[in-house]
Amino acid sequence: MLKLFHNAKRYVFFYAAFGFAIVSCSKNYGMEGEYVVASKQGCYWYEDRYHPYYLVRERASTTWNHYERIEGLDYAPGYEYHIYAEKVLDEEMVKHADISHAPYLKLLKVLSSEQKETSGLPSNILYKADVIT
Numbered sequence: 001m002l003k004l005f006h007n008a009k010r011y012v013f014f015y016a017a018f019g020f021a022i023v024s025c026s027k028n029y030g031m032e033g034e035y036v037v038a039s040k041q042g043c044y045w046y047e048d049r050y051h052p053y054y055l056v057r058e059r060a061s062t063t064w065n066h067y068e069r070i071e072g073l074d075y076a077p078g079y080e081y082h083i084y085a086e087k088v089l090d091e092e093m094v095k096h097a098d099i100s101h102a103p104y105l106k107l108l109k110v111l112s113s114e115q116k117e118t119s120g121l122p123s124n125i126l127y128k129a130d131v132i133t
C-alpha cells in the first residue's frame with residue numbers, strides 16, 4: 001500500500017510539473033518587450049539551400065535566440081536594432097510543420113537603429129554574410 005502511495009505521488013508531481021511547464025511556456029506568447037536584433041543574420045542549410053534567420057536577444061539578457069521572421073521590420077545588414085515587439089506563436093507553421101512551437105516577433109516600434117557590428121554574438125553559428133552573396 002505504501003509503495004502504491006509513493007508511485008501515485010510521483011505521477012501527481014510529474015503531471016503537475018508538466019502542466020506548469022506548458023502554462024509557463026504559453027504565457028510568453030502575446031507578451032510585449034524590448035529586444036536587440038543583431039547586425040548579422042545567421043543561417044542554416046535545409047532542402048538544398050541556406051535559410052537566413054535573425055539573431056535576437058531580450059534587452060536584459062545575454063542569450064541570443066533565432067527567429068525566422070520579424071514582422072514589420074525593414075532589416076538592413078550592418079545595423080543593430082533595438083525594438084519593442086510582441087512575441088507571437090505562428091499557428092500555421094505549427095500546424096503544417098508538425099512542430100510544437102514556432103515563435104516570431106511582431107514589430108510594434110523601432111526604438112533605435114545604429115550602424116555597428118553587434119558584439120557578443122555566438123562564434124559557433126554560420127553567418128549569412130559568410131555563405132550567401
